[in-house]
Amino acid sequence: MPVSLPPLSAIRAFEAASRHLSFTKAGEELGMTQAAISYQIRLLEDRLGYAVFIRKTRRIELTENGRQLSGRVIEAFATLRTAFEEVGEKNAGQLVVSSNTTFAVNWLANRLVHFQMQNPDIAVRILPYGPGASPEFDSADIVVSACKRPPKDWISNEIVKADFSPMLSPALAASIGGVTSPEDILRLPMVDPQDPWWGIWFRAAGFGDVDLSGRPNSRMGSQALEANRAIAGQGVAILTPYFCKTALETGQLQQPFDLTARIEEESWYLSYPPTKRNNRKVRLFRDWVFAELKRDGMPVPAPAPETAA
Amino acid sequence: MPVSLPPLSAIRAFEAASRHLSFTKAGEELGMTQAAISYQIRLLEDRLGYAVFIRKTRRIELTENGRQLSGRVIEAFATLRTAFEEVGEKNAGQLVVSSNTTFAVNWLANRLVHFQMQNPDIAVRILPYGPGASPEFDSADIVVSACKRPPKDWISNEIVKADFSPMLSPALAASIGGVTSPEDILRLPMVDPQDPWWGIWFRAAGFGDVDLSGRPNSRMGSQALEANRAIAGQGVAILTPYFCKTALETGQLQQPFDLTARIEEESWYLSYPPTKRNNRKVRLFRDWVFAELKRDGMPVPAPAPETAA
DNA sequence: CATGACACATAAGGGAATTTTATGCATGCC
DNA sequence: GGCATGCATAAAATTCCCTTATGTGTCATG
Structure with missing residues (x-):
């Protein structure tokens, strides 16, 4: 049962203010007014029972207590920032596509290079899953699946009807x-x-x-x-x-009859969690797939509408 | 200009949830409902653009991203907690009294031991300041001053009239x-x-x-x-x-005349910042001073009313 | 195999916590 | 001396959360 901390927003205000030694600058950094910082610091001091800043005219100084806190608090926030930044970057730069093998081999394989040339900053990892296996819904950004349905809240587009x-x-x-x-x-x-x-x-x-x-x-x-x-x-x-x-x-195969059959609802689907609907790399990949299909004359689903981030 | 973090309340919820691997437990720890944790995690994932938990039935797991964040975030919060705890403890256990020399030598010196025996957990530091010097309003918890007035928002009690x-x-x-x-x-x-x-x-x-x-x-x-x-x-x-x-x-001195004079408003004052009005050690010291004065038959000011912490 | 319990998700609503706006105040600078 | 600067403060407006209430899917149990 960890000790309870003062309000986090107050800690954040303190962190910024103690770096800048200025409420005004801290407010600018945090996108709020000087008054808000003043309020938060007051709140913090009230809660702690001791002052963290000495108010001099037109400038502030850390108290002894404030100084002792400042270092650790800055450090903690730095840890948080780098953590989120690193994971965020890793995440933004790497697109994991879990695709069923047919689509991966017969469709993605010889086109992917185009996507990669258009988006050199995105590293694409294709995880094919064979018959009997399941798409990696948990770890993939995008899934191309056929029989296996994605979790029902996922955004799912039929991309290729399973004609045969x-x-x-x-x-x-x-x-x-x-x-x-x-x-x-x-x-x-x-x-x-x-x-x-x-x-x-x-x-x-x-x-x-x-x-x-x-x-x-x-x-x-x-x-x-x-x-x-x-x-x-x-x-x-x-x-x-x-x-x-x-x-x-190329004549390696021939299709003797124009007649194709299909099982309704048996199709390939491209899907992704709603969380990622505004994710840049996901949008880019999805749009690229749709564009390729369109070039092939395939009917293309309307992408789900975007929402403000 | 540091990177902007996701909402801190969401990070805190994540920290607790990732330690417990349970929204319900995290909610208990943070004194909120399971629904609130769920909301915060959703918020976080929305903001980050990737999931941090995989929802299995009746339990949750960290995703790869979540796992990478979890360690650092827990670490950062631990840093914050120990920082506030340490400074808080240091602060709770140590009472700094900045006193003018007369009061320190002629009054505090031979009584302080009683206070210390009554409150063995509080380490008292007396910082006497001589004529010409100023009380250490910034670093002291309590100031006993005569001519030097405390900052005007301080809570100030006249304790001894300067009769002579x-x-x-x-x-x-x-x-x-x-x-x-x-x-x-x-x-x-x-x-x-x-x-x-x-x-x-x-x-x-x-x-x-x-x-x-x-x-x-x-x-x-x-x-x-x-x-x-x-x-x-x-x-x-x-x-x-x-x-x-x-x-x-003891007869070392004699006062030949009962007549005393005084300059109105020239008195000794005990004062402390309003921030500390509910501070345990400050209250204890203030009340002890008042009690001692009362034992001496001196008029004692009514302490300022307390406010809910 | 039906039932209950459990754990998380979701929606609606209310309320408190923050922020902003608009000032005031003290002081350093030209 | 007048102005600019930086923090404090009060009142008002929002925004953000949290709670309540309920739903869903599973697991465990009799």
């Missing part, structure tokens, strides 16, 4: 003389036949119950892996076209 | 066959013929202008010295009977 469609390597397609009908796919190996996306896509394509016994969806988090296996010709994967853009453009 | 009357040693009186009329005094050497008190006393005794060219009054501060010279038979001194009580009782 079968993808395969041209070589694999050629091996059966080309893929022209959904049924062709069934003649090829699948990278992950248990993925529930298959069933949904086939239904959307007009094929009722294709038997692909369900398994917890994990494609949201590991498309990079599936994509590589598909590129390597190991099978047909069911992937989100937007995330395969490069592979599709 | 001629005093001499019995031997000196016998040397002229006894002193029975004021005129007899003029036949003897005076310890300080320039003292204005002489003229006033002689006038009061019915003798008009006795020629004793004036000189600044200094008897208020050095009666001890004059008294010793009178006791040694060097001359007649004009002294305050109350302060010669012992010498008169």
Whole structure:
């Protein structure tokens, strides 16, 4: 049970006044009037039962007691200031993004350098989390997640709808003389036949119950892996076209059907705690993500309105 | 221009909460509700732009940032607490009395031991100041002064009226066959013929202008010295009977005439700054002085009323 | 598995603590 | 001597907190 201190505002006034040896200057530093400092010092002396300043004409001096306090109090405030400053700086200069692996590998990886060039003062740390793991809501500034919902008070924007469609390597397609009908796919190996996306896509394509016994969806988090296996010709994967853009453009993969399916509400979300809605680095990153999406022609959510700091 | 800190009340709440890892306990320690702590922490996090606590169910944890702050903040508050505590204790246990020499030597000297026995926890320091010097209004807790008035806002009590009357040693009186009329005094050497008190006393005794060219009054501060010279038979001194009580009782001095004179407003005053009116040691000392005076049959002023701390 | 207890969050409202404004006062300086 | 400077003070206005009351999610328990 620590000793109770005099009012902190009085201590702060004393700290400043004892540094400047002037109530007026202390008031300026603290953004208040000379009268307020005078009041606070009076309060402090009243509370302590002894004077800390001797009022001379047009200047003040510390009393013996005041002198003894002054040093320690200044020291304590210096400790506080450096503590908050250091943590604040560390915090302002470092942006921690917890992203699910798909988004990190298929989207962030080859664009991040642009953000970093635009904002050389911000050190970005990407923490990818794989399927089965959870985003690091506690330690991240921003989270890009798919299935895992952020704490409900977080500000959350849907950034990419989880459309999906079968993808395969041209070589694999050629091996059966080309893929022209959904049924062709069934003649090829699948990278992950248990993925529930298959069933949904086939239904959307007009094929009722294709038997692909369900398994917890994990494609949201590991498309990079599936994509590589598909590129390597190991099978047909069911992937989100937007995330395969490069592979599709370079011909490493092909998407035989324009038809995409989706599970409503299964999307990638960018989210952050409301505390950080006015945080510079968070705003910069969020806006950059939105701008990139827009360049890609993706629908972009309106960012939540800002509030005065 | 130091960095501006978050609101200090929020920092204090954080300090307590981070020690207890509980808002409820922190609230108890600080004498406020759990809701208030919650509010303050929220405020702090809002201001800082990052969280300092992770809210788990029925308990809280420090975030990385919070942990980094916590240590320093606790340290800073400990510094403040020990600083105020130490100075406070030093201050509570030590009573500095700046007293004019007459009062110190002729009154305090042989009584102080009683006060010290009654209050063994208080260390009394008497700072006597001689004629010509000033009381140490700045560093003393209590001042006993005569001519020097305390700063006008001080609480000041008249304790001894400066009555005066001629005093001499019995031997000196016998040397002229006894002193029975004021005129007899003029036949003897005076310890300080320039003292204005002489003229006033002689006038009061019915003798008009006795020629004793004036000189600044200094008897208020050095009666001890004059008294010793009178006791040694060097001359007649004009002294305050109350302060010669012992010498008169033991026959070292005699006061030939009951007549005393006084200059209105010339008195000894006990005074202290209003800041200290409820200060324990100051009250104890003041009350002890008043009690001693009362025992001597002196009129005692009513102490100023106390105010709630 | 329902219930209660516990710990923190949140909203509304009131009130006290601070601040400001507007002076006064003493004194040092030109 | 007149003015500027720096602190004190009183009254008035705000702002900031804190409390009360209630909600939410979990854990523990019978």
